[in-house]
Amino acid sequence: MLKKKISIIGVPSDYGQRRRGVDMGPSAIRYADIIERLTTLGYEVVDEGDIQFKRGNQVIEQNNKLLNLNEIIEVSNHLANKVQDVIDSDSFPLVLGGDHSIAIGTLAGLGKYYKNLGVIWYDAHADLNTPDTTPSGNIHGMPLAVSLGLGNDKLTMINGYTPKIKPENVIIIGARSVDEGERELIKKLGIKVYSMHEIDRLGMTKVIEDAIAYLRNQQVDGVHLSLDLDALDPLYTPGVGTPVPGGITYRESHLAMEMLEEAQIITSAEFVEVNPILDERNKTADAAVALMGSLFGEKLV
Structure with a gap:
């Protein structure tokens, strides 16, 4: 948004949870013509390809509070380095x-560059679990906590x-499935949250303005x-x-993206949890690409 060159980085990793197929998310989004859409808007788009890491079967360890820990460390290190290269x-x-x-x-890559980074976490979940609070051991429920410096040292x-980010610089939008440990952490750290209650009550315009x-x-x-993508109602994004x-x-989400584009504050973005196996005719990937279009300046008229 603040730059006319966009570098697309694919991360085909499904190690953060148990359901297979989300590793095909980057391919589904590319298939939905994200490069063509952004190019049409006047951007120079560079597809950096996918992060390369050793692929294999998910290493699901039962009774483990950190499933696939070593694999996620490998992916995270590669991605952090790539994000830094793109910013450079x-x-x-x-x-x-x-x-x-x-x-x-x-966020590990961004935090090396930005010293006071703000984060908009657009999600049905808070992703603030730690090994002590997780009900599942799935690390995709922990990335915000990890980035705040909470959880496993590795x-x-x-x-x-x-930490990579500060709690006072985080805003969660769309939360409606929050675990008890996450609720306590939100209160303790004073993290700003706009749950579906606030969105319904205030309206998306007021939420994004605030x-x-x-x-x-x-x-x-x-x-x-x-x-x-699970921030949206499953009616619009079934493939999560x-x-x-x-x-x-769907329309509220477009409005949010349009307002963020008008404000010219977004300096990086990621779109996650598109799972083609669970999807209906690539509907979720299409929604992701449409939202990216609005984020990068696409107008209805």
Whole structure:
């Protein structure tokens, strides 16, 4: 948005959860013509390809609070380095997941560059679990906590430092499935959350206006958008691993992206949890690409 060059980074990782297929998310999004859409808007688009890491079967370890830990560390390190390379080339990092555990690597790369990074976490879930609070052991429920410096040291120290972000610079939008441990952490850290209750009550226009004003007041030096497609109601995005009814509408999401584009505050973005195996005729990937279009300036008229 603030740069006319966009670098697309695919992260075909499904290690953060148990359901297979989300590793095909980057391919589905490319198939939905993301490169052509952004090029039409006047951007120079560079497809950096997919992050390369050793692929294999998911290493699901029962009774483990950190499933596939070593694999996620590998993916995160590769992604952090790639994000830094993209920023060094004066390009906008657009990361395509993969499950939401990839945000660990994205934020590890961004945090080396931005010293007061703001984060908009557009998601049905808070992703603030730690090994002590997780009900599943799935690391895709932990990336925000990890990036705040909470949890396993091997994860929090990705890229050699911790924390990557500050709790006062985080805004969660769309939450409607939050675990008890996450609720306690939100209150303890004072994280700003717009749940579906606030969205219904205030309207998306007010929510995004407040979010933009809040981040500007925090004097952030960049804003990362981490958008999980399960933030939207499953009616619009059926191809996600953890759908939660009662979500944000398709039109509300477009409005949010349009307002963020008008504010010119987003400096990096990732779109995650597109699972073609669970999808209906690539509907979720199409929605992701349409939202990216709005984020990067596409207008209805």
